[in-house]
Amino acid sequence: MKKEKTPMPEQQPQERIKNFNEVALGYNEEQAIEEAERCLQCKVPKCTEGCPVEIDIKSFIKLITRKDFSSALEKIREKNSLPAICGRVCPQEDQCEKKCILGIRNEPVAIGRLERFVADWNDKNKNDPGSSKKSDDSLENAFAELERIHDGNGNKNLNINVQKLQKKARIAVVGSGPAGLTCAGELAKMGYGITIFEALHESGGVLVYGIPEFRLPKSILKKEVEFVKNLGVEIITNALVGNTYTLEDLFGAGYKAIFIATGAGLPYFMGIPGENLNGVYSANEFLTRNNLMKAYLFPEYDTPIKKVKNFAVVGAGNVAMDSARTAKRLGAEKVYLIYRRTEKEMPARIEEIEHAKQEGIIFHILSNPVEIIGEDSFVEKVRCIRMELGEPDSSGRRSPVPVPGSEFEIEAQAIIMAIGQGPNPLLLKKIPGLGLTRKGNIIADEKTCRTNIKGIFAAGDIVSGAATVILAMGGGKKAAISINDYINSGIW
Ligand code: FAD
Ligand code: SF4
Secondary structure, X not given: OOOOOOOOOEOOHHHHOOOOOOOEOOOOHHHHHHHHOOOOOOOOXXXXXXXXXXXXXXXXXHHHHOOOHHHHHHHHHOOOOOHHHHHHHOOHHHOHHHHOHHHHOOOOOOHHHHHHHHHHHHHHHHOOOOXXXXXXXXXXXXXXXXXXXXXXXXXXXXXXOHHHHOOOOEEEEEOOOHHHHHHHHHHHHOOOEEEEEOOOOOOOOHHHHOOOOOOOOHHHHHHHHHHHHHOOOEEEOOOOEOOOEOHHHHHHXXXXXXXXXXXXXXXXXXXXXXXXXXXXXXXXXXXXXHHOOOHHHOOOOOOOOOOOOEEEEEOOOHHHHHHHHHHHHOOOOEEXXXXXXXXXXXXXXXXXXXXXXXXXXXXXXXXXXXXXXXXXXXXEEEEEEEEEEEEEOOOOOEEEEEOOOOOEXXXXXXXXXXXXXXXXXXXXXXXXXXXXXXXXXXXXXXOOOEOOOOOEEEOOHHHHOOOOHHHHHHHHHHHHHHHHHHHHHOOO
């Protein structure tokens, strides 16, 4: 048995920095079977324990060795409705693969790559439609009702009640990221009528506006969203809850429970001098311009984005790696990544760090910006200070401490801040009495996702703070079970 994972075919670095096509190309059948055969089929497998949605990993891998790729997909879908996405972006090295028993002496089984293979194979060969169940026509479209809540003059008419038009309880989901999509999909499978309200014009949350095409092709996301829609979920885009509709509107329109999955979309800045200069972006804005608003497809799309000689990106998570690699593809000569700890502490997926290095991103570790310097209000350079690692902080990671007198400057005409995101307060401010943490995240019970307000549930990044796709999905799943219990209890 091979000690190492079967390598993943990839676009070569010199080629891929000139395009936005997917970097990792995926296993073919032979490679997938070869990798699946490395699995020990452990009597007591540990891999599933490491999976936040508890996929029966051993079984789906066995099905791959038997070339039964359709059944392998069915096995995954029992627990995970977004396998093509998770196979691409989950931090498997910290989850299933970290627990894999084979990994004690050798490289663990490439579980993520196999998950992706199964999803892609079915997509190519079976035109995997997911469930063929379409929206229940007997359920009147709740959107029409909500439209009628606002009469032509913008006045609200709250007497309209969607419930009388339909057979089953309807649930509203706010936000179409992985938490919202998962909760919606699970509830739809249980027979509820689900409407997702999404503020943006496209569904998918961070998966559509944050993660770039070269890591997660949007065609894949579209198919996964289609799968959820085919379960009977309706998605209303351009609907900013808290503004377009209030929660009272939704309850008034007959929704029996509301699931809030609005994510962590509010970018943090460092609060250093020069941060308001022209050319300083939040990663959120930079990536949204490029991914959602397709700046990279100029001139077909005319979304403005800076194309400068040198970019500097601050941070070392997935968001920072995505920003740096996007900047490179936009034609930057040099892209610097500035991080105050060492590579060992970088929160990004290992694969993204490796890919960034291969693409020529220049890492300035143990460095921290102290000032952004500009001329005529445009960024020219960033002044940094060297850091060293001191005592561990509350997260267990050693705290970076500035080294006095070690300042240095990096020339860059655009700076991207990728130092974290918090909850957007827009909707939360409009829910009087909703329990929030000091950082502004919703307080929700870990098991039931219940908030302190009856009928309102929450999960995903809006509760946990910026985390991962699979944890958001796990939250969405728990919320669905809990909402079902709540509705069945009859106390609403
Ligand atoms: P989100 O995905 O943020 O979705 C929230 C949705 O709610 C958004 O579509 C938003 O428009 C909508 N919304 C907000 N407010 C309202 C409102 N008032 N009304 C209606 N809609 C509203 N995780 C990984 O596991 N692997 C990765 O490789 C990875 N890379 C990442 C790269 C980037 C650039 C970013 C930003 C994050 C990355 N993450 C990654 C983190 C991961 O994407 C998030 O943890 C996950 O998307 C959170 O899901 P969510 O459903 O809670 O929220
Ligand atoms: Fe296979 Fe690793 Fe799971 Fe064991 S722990 S069943 S080797 S994937």
